[in-house]
Amino acid sequence: MSLQDITTRISQAEQDAGREPGSVKLIAVSKVQPNERVADVLSQGHRCFGENKVQEAAGKWPDFKDSFDGVDLHLIGPLQSNKTRQAMELFDTIHSVDRPKLAKAIARIAQEIGRCPDLFIQVNTGEEPQKAGVMPGETDAFVAECRALDLPIKGLMCIPPADEEPSLHFALLAKIAKRNDLTGLSMGMSSDFERAIAVGATHVRVGSAIFGNRVPA
Numbered sequence: 001m002s003l004q005d006i007t008t009r010i011s012q013a014e015q016d017a018g019r020e021p022g023s024v025k026l027i028a029v030s031k032v033q034p035n036e037r038v039a040d041v042l043s044q045g046h047r048c049f050g051e052n053k054v055q056e057a058a059g060k061w062p063d064f065k066d067s068f069d070g071v072d073l074h075l076i077g078p079l080q081s082n083k084t085r086q087a088m089e090l091f092d093t094i095h096s097v098d099r100p101k102l103a104k105a106i107a108r109i110a111q112e113i114g115r116c117p118d119l120f121i122q123v124n125t126g127e128e129p130q131k132a133g134v135m136p137g138e139t140d141a142f143v144a145e146c147r148a149l150d151l152p153i154k155g156l157m158c159i160p161p162a163d164e165e166p167s168l169h170f171a172l173l174a175k176i177a178k179r180n181d182l183t184g185l186s187m188g189m190s191s192d193f194e195r196a197i198a199v200g201a202t203h204v205r206v207g208s209a210i211f212g213n214r215v216p217a
Helices: 003-016 035-043 054-067 081-090 100-113 136-148 166-179 193-199
Strands: 025-029 048-051 072-075 093-097 118-122 153-157 184-186 203-206
Touching: 003 025, 003 193, 035 054, 048 054, 054 072, 054 081, 072 081, 081 100, 093 100, 093 153, 100 136, 118 136, 136 153, 136 166, 153 166, 166 184, 166 193, 184 203, 193 203
Parallel strands: 025 048, 025 203, 048 072, 072 093, 093 118, 118 153, 153 184
Antiparallel strands: none
């Protein structure tokens, strides 16, 4: 499937949901993709990309940013505390803020470097023990804690359990966001982004449908 196919489907999903055209941002997930595939998507004019690991992103995106203007880079994978500074210097948005220790580190480093990426709080909507994210019942308190640190919290992010209907999790995330006056909803991937848009997604994360199957190093 091509980038054009995906953007067309997003536009149709926006229309079907009665959403404003262009209200959904497509994050092309370039993790574990060969540089030539990423360069091809960049050459088609797309500028918003997502990476899972700070180290991998640091190895390829500085060069791409030198070659292509306007790159908008999103960290969508878990962030280790010892990689916080590097992530904040490289990424425009971080989608995986999920614990007080990390929030405090981001706040401290933001003071030092004089800037902070936009932030999303990751919510573990399925309450899965192996998955990162704040539990739904603890999210309101964590949002308040992040706001008290003066962090730029733009919205919430979730990755639904693989074996459950994702729309239920998207609806839960939207409900939590609404009661916290957050407008950003980072939800929906290659297999379910249209359902996420129907529930209010503002950012969808699509990788394999654009780039093809991943190519591990």
